[in-house]
């Protein structure tokens with residue numbers, strides 16, 4: 001959310017600058033281009049920020065996959081599934097009493113918006129501390 005506000009402020013600033021650009025055509029075109037790019041990036045962020053009700057984490061040494069974060073809606077049930085593809089790992093979210101060692105599934109309903117840590121709860125080796133992704137509740 002903070003990022004979105006900053007982006008909105010940034011765009012507002014660019015529009016203001018472009019409007020005051022006056023005689024210098026090149027400068028205002030550049031500013032408009034930048035504003036367009038920023039708008040596109042905002043769209044991308046909105047798409048990747050779509051909420052989900054199911055989270056599938058497939059573990060390898062030492063990663064939960066490509067995603068750094070999953071966004072879910074407050075008040076909606078979330079099903080989280082963990083599968084070990086390589087090594088032995090687990091997942092835990094302290095705030096929602098999720099604690100799966102090895103393969104398994106859990107459901108919970110996050111009530112409070114915020115950011116929570118999904119982490120590996122099995123000491124799996126030297127990359128263990130990297131096995132963290134963020135659960136974003138909006």
Ligand SMILES: [Cu+2]
Pocket residue numbers: 089090120121122123124125127128129131
């Ligand atoms: Cu681990």
